[in-house]
Amino acid sequence: MKRFLSGITPSGDGTLHIGNYLGAVKQFIKLSVNHDCYLMVADLHALTTIQNKEQLQKNTETLILNELTLLVGELGLSLPNITFFRQSDVPLHAELQTILNNVTPLGLIKRAHAYKDKLAKETALDDINMGLFNYPVLMAADILIYKSDLVPVGRDQKQHIEIARDIAERFNKIYGSGKRKAASGKTVFTLPEPYIPEDVAVVLGTDGKRKMSKSLGNIISIFEDEEIIKKQVMGTFTDPTRIHADDPGHIEGNMVFTYLDFFGVKGKVEELKGFYRRGQVSDMEVKNYLFESLLKYFTKARESYKELNSNPALVQKILQEGAEKARSFAEKTLTEVREAIGLTNKYSFFSYN
Numbered sequence: 001m002k003r004f005l006s007g008i009t010p011s012g013d014g015t016l017h018i019g020n021y022l023g024a025v026k027q028f029i030k031l032s033v034n035h036d037c038y039l040m041v042a043d044l045h046a047l048t049t050i051q052n053k054e055q056l057q058k059n060t061e062t063l064i065l066n067e068l069t070l071l072v073g074e075l076g077l078s079l080p081n082i083t084f085f086r087q088s089d090v091p092l093h094a095e096l097q098t099i100l101n102n103v104t105p106l107g108l109i110k111r112a113h114a115y116k117d118k119l120a121k122e123t124a125l126d127d128i129n130m131g132l133f134n135y136p137v138l139m140a141a142d143i144l145i146y147k148s149d150l151v152p153v154g155r156d157q158k159q160h161i162e163i164a165r166d167i168a169e170r171f172n173k174i175y176g177s178g179k180r181k182a183a184s185g186k187t188v189f190t191l192p193e194p195y196i197p198e199d200v201a202v203v204l205g206t207d208g209k210r211k212m213s214k215s216l217g218n219i220i221s222i223f224e225d226e227e228i229i230k231k232q233v234m235g236t237f238t239d240p241t242r243i244h245a246d247d248p249g250h251i252e253g254n255m256v257f258t259y260l261d262f263f264g265v266k267g268k269v270e271e272l273k274g275f276y277r278r279g280q281v282s283d284m285e286v287k288n289y290l291f292e293s294l295l296k297y298f299t300k301a302r303e304s305y306k307e308l309n310s311n312p313a314l315v316q317k318i319l320q321e322g323a324e325k326a327r328s329f330a331e332k333t334l335t336e337v338r339e340a341i342g343l344t345n346k347y348s349f350f351s352y353n
């Protein structure tokens with residue numbers, strides 16, 4: 001069975017929106033049928049921006065609850081083939097990052113988007129922390145430690161997967177031959193491939209222009225109160241050329257229909273598209289249908305949310321079991337890595353085989 005690791009950072013307020021769901025969580029659920037899945041809450045990554053103890057704890061718990069709920073809502077409590085854990089519960093990620101730092105060229109990391117975007121905004125160098133700069137190396141460690149064959153992510157993360165691949169290649173090249181190769185005789189790291197389905201690579205926000213993102217205020221939430229979701233749906237970009245409900249309307253670029261393609265009933269959506277093109281249905285009616293479809297689609301998840309929210313011991317158990325399994329895999333990889341690079345406590349006094 002092929003294996004993958006993917007992660008979500010508890011940034012913003014830790015809640016998930018339909019962009020995260022379509023671009024990430026839904027893909028995890030689909031792939032879990034025939035993949036060994038390691039899913040982590042990337043709390044170490046969140047330290048680049050969140051430096052307030054209460055906020056980090058709250059965000060992490062919120063994300064755990066949001067993500068687990070979506071997974072349990074569709075797959076049931078046994079979560080087949082899924083190992084769900086907190087990144088900081090497996091400190092070996094950080095050890096591997098330290099090791100990988102030494103095979104990572106500075107230029108490679110200087111070309112990374114997150115850092116370059118900060119520079120483009122004319123942020124002073126002293127206001128960029130090393131955690132942010134070095135973020136792609138920690139992400140490479142996350143991915144490589146589980147020998148991931150693929151990494152399901154949205155397009156914004158593609159460059160990070162390519163960097164992880166470059167780092168793995170360099171490590172394998174440096175430590176892949178002669179006496180320094182891994183005990184197994186094989187190279188240590190699997191080269192990961194990004195897994196980015198085209199239709200959800202970038203889910204646009206309700207403004208119809210930019211990637212859906214909490215920080216841009218263009219999201220549709222999953223677990224918020226119904227009134228908030230309704231407000232978000234009612235504010236969604238449709239067709240600016242259409243003034244009256246009986247004007248013929250456009251479907252392309254109309255975000256209500258973009259979302260309906262994912263969450264509505266196919267036959268009904270096609271019928272509504274026809275009505276919309278002919279000016280036979282109002283924006284309000286299609287938005288109401290989107291709102292109902294979203295509530296229906298996430299009914300089970302919203303119920304699981306209440307169930308998990310009232311059972312912290314169960315959540316803790318899932319995380320504990322996940323951390324143990326992840327640690328045991330990561331420990332095996334680190335043993336190979338330490339062996340390959342010469343960090344072993346053998347005391348054989350100079351007979352290095």
Ligand code: TYM
Pocket residue numbers: 005006007008009010011019020022023024042045138139142143151152153154155156157200201202203204211212213
């Ligand atoms: P993060 O937390 O920003 O996003 C989590 C996942 O959701 C995807 N995503 C989207 N996909 C499509 N359309 C959107 N509007 C949208 N918004 C978010 C992201 O692409 C991502 O897949 N650095 C990562 C977390 C991470 C990670 C890893 C991922 C840490 N280590 C190792 C994979 C492997 C991040 O901050 O994602």
